[in-house]
Amino acid sequence: MIKNKSLVSITDFSREEILHVLDLAAQFESNPNQPILQGHIIASLFFEPSTRTRLSFETAMNRLGARVIGFSDPGVTSATKGETLKDTIKMVSNYADLIVMRHPLEGAARYASEQSRVPIVNAGDGANQHPSQTLLDMYSIRKTQGRLEDLKIAMVGDLKYGRTVHSLIQAMSDFNPTFYFVAPDELKMPNEYKQFLDERGIRYEEYTDMADVLPKADILYMTRVQKERFADLMEYERVKNTYVLHNAMLDDTKDNLKILHPLPRVGEISEDVDLNPKAYYFKQAENGMYTRMGIIAGILTGM
Amino acid sequence: MEKELKVSAIKNGTVIDHIPAENLFKVISILGLQNIPNQITFGTNLESQKLGRKSIIKVSDKFFEGDEINKIALVAPQAKLNIIKDYEVVEKRVVDVPEDIVGYVKCVNPKCVTNFQPITTRFRVIGKSPLQLRCHYCEKTTCENQMVII
DSSP states (O other): OOTTOOBSSGGGSOHHHHHHHHHHHHHHHHSOOOOTTTTOEEEEEESSOOHHHHHHHHHHHHHTTOEEEEESOGGGSGGGGTOOHHHHHHHHTTTOSEEEEEESSBTHHHHHHHHOSSOEEEEEETTSOOHHHHHHHHHHHHHHHSOSTTOEEEEESOTTTOHHHHHHHHHHGGGOOEEEEEOOGGGOOOHHHHHHHHHTTOEEEEESOGGGTGGGOSEEEEOOOOGGGOSOHHHHHHHGGGGOBOGGGGTTSOTTOEEEOOSOOSSSBOGGGTTSTTBOHHHHHHHHHHHHHHHHHHHHHOO | OOOOOSSOOOSSEEEEEEEEGGGHHHHHHHHTGGGOOSOEEEEEEEEETTTEEEEEEEEETOOOOHHHHHGGGGTOTTOEEEEEETTEEEEEEEOOOOSEEESSEEOSOTTBGGGTSSOOOEEEEEEETTEEEEETTTOOEEEGGGOEEO
């Protein structure tokens, strides 16, 4: 279904293709060692360091039996000599069957997909897109709730700059969600995304206090509120503790509530939440590996 | 009484009228008029009821293809074309904002790959009034008041 397709932006995949990847991920979770890509070579090009994403992708490649070439630090590549992205991609696409790339510049993966002979999987292009994160979020949502349709999803923290929440909104919009956006005024959901939801008739409500949404949410998607996003540091000091989740706050929440976070967390989920069965963020990260196996295997084998 | 022509008439060619005065040189640049050998006359800061101050360009022996002229819609949306043959207007045309903008607008996003690598910019027009262009690469929106012609 997705054979030889590039995955640059989550909107590159249709609803059916997304569901197909989630089905493949479920297969790999039930049996993680399936060396079906023996004889394949996959390039892992990290033009900026990202340890968690790279390890997740490369573990997925290895569990599928593929061999991996690439770099984890652009300092060791010809990019430092001034080689253009086009030349690097043209060269690598002569060697590998698939390229997974992360790049600090926005749009780099789209451009690479136009220059490459082989499919490109975007592992993050600046603040723009990170579609495998969106797919693993959806996998985690479907797995914990048994469905994707008709869920109440609360998003908390930096909704202005957080690319993961923006992509998740776009992808979930096919499944009739209700969104609760909880953010300080500085970091509210941008109008273009609210407009997107309005056009599709999708319900959303905006809050500044997390307590207002906790009792009604099925999914609590936490993100990091970064100090450097605030023009006024006094404002940051005033709001920072408002967006921290503590275990005691989960008392009156729904039984099916699960807490997601793209990680790394830096204080916005207190460690006393980790032992609560509603905490799901570490399992979510593990799901990332199965989801990436699904993406890679789907593109290379057409399964 | 006949109106006095501020820019002299041409025998054959194209007259582009109702260009906002401040965008005259952008129009010249977008159409690449600085690179063609044709005789070109222009006037600027002419009085205009519609625009306040307008510019006009007359290009001898040049007839623009459909899409070619639409490129100027970004900087001169009210421009009117008169096609002249033997001193007579034989056709009048207006410009229309194209669906895709390729190669002459800079992406407003300072982290867009097109601002660092030798890449032709590409935008999809997602709003016409005011203009909103969505970058094909970084997916960010460049608005009319942020638009820079390259």
